[in-house]
Amino acid sequence: MFTPFLYQLRAEGLEVGLGQWLTFLEALQRGLAVGIQPLYRLGRALLCRTEADFDRYDVAFATTFRGAELSPEMKEQLEAWLAKRLSGGAAGERVDPGVEDADLWRELLERLAQQKEEHNDGSHWVGTGGTSPFGHSGRASRGIRTGGPGGGRSAVQVAMERRWENYRTDRVLDVRDFEVALRALRKLVREGQYELDLPGTIDRTCHNAGEIEIVEQRARQNQVHVVLLMDAGGSMSPHHERVSQLFTAAARTKTFKSFTSYTFHNCVYGWLYKDIEQLDRVRAERVLADLSPHHRLIFVGDASMAPYELFNTFSWPGQDSGMAGIDWLQRFKARCPSSVWLNPDPVRFWDHPTVNAIGHTFDMFELTVEGLRRAIRKLRAPV
DSSP, X not given: OOHHHHHHHHHTTOOOOHHHHHHHHHHHHTTSOOSHHHHHHHHHHHHOSSGGXXXXXXXXXXXXXXXXXXXXXXXXXXXXXXXTTOSOOOOOSBOOTTOOGGGHHHHHHHHHHHOXXXXXXXXXXXXXXXXXXXXXXXXXXXXXXXXXXXXXXXXXXXXXXOTTGGGOSSSOOOHHHHHHHHHTTOOEEEEEXXXXXXXXXXXXXXXXXXXXXXXXXXXXXXXXXXXXEEEOSGGGGGGHHHHHHHHHHHHHOOOSSEEEEEEEBSBOOSEEEEETTTTEEEEHHHHHHTOOTTEEEEEESOOOOOHHHHHOOOOOTTSOOSOOHHHHHHHHHHHOSSOEEEEOSOGGGOOSHHHHHXXXXXXXXXXXXXXXXXXXXXXXXXX
């Protein structure tokens, strides 16, 4: 009965393991969740590893169980019937033999649709007492308990509010997110002018029994050079706004030794463009010659194109010949080992020949909060 819920959780990107799922089913079998509200809380407790999973869980829960709850009018009428007979009853072993566990909820809704009045001490309708698997205070060993105090808004309504959306680490980025992440690229080394090292001076003076010894050191300077290379046009058009946000954040971040940006279409060939609309371009060979291990290359693109555009060796109008696009990319990677590729497409779309080939050349990360964090850690790694 709950298998569609598992599929929906995984479709939303929630990594539910077999052990987690079996624990969830065992909890249901033990009767730890006898209604939609407890089911929501139980599932979130067992199937989510961190708060970042809560929003994906809410989306999956709302999608799976929307329509599974009684309407407010039907619920109010049912509770009114049951309120008259809530004195309790002994539990026995009998249960309606025609109702299987997986069909209980479906059968409950069908019987409520047919039932027109209060019913008690029976074996079929929803009511109190008797052996019916639906209602209060009966003698059925299995069934669905209905009635009792309500819990406010329904679980589906709560899930649809998506109160945990801001905790997600796979959400798209804004300019501020980019700026915060890019600032982590700073790598300060002592290559500036000499300045007084006060802690060192005090330490040396103490070692000299009070005789003052001045200690100097070079000022810290940021030696990281960032080069942003962005795919433009074609399949990248839907991602134009997000890539523009990254460019804006990088241009506004003043903590790099230098920042340069170029654009290309699909792949780097013989030219890189400072302004692709005005055809203001520079030869890729010249850009390569100016790079060093201190440079950090950030490629941005979906890496998806016709295979011949990446693997064939042919000349584009006005560009160098004899090298395929993948050859150019490999040369850039060899020149700057600490380089990454940011892909704005979701990971589920990466199973493509050219995406796989570029992913084997550069460490590829999704253009999300978590993906950018991982990319920054790669870029900060020692050369």
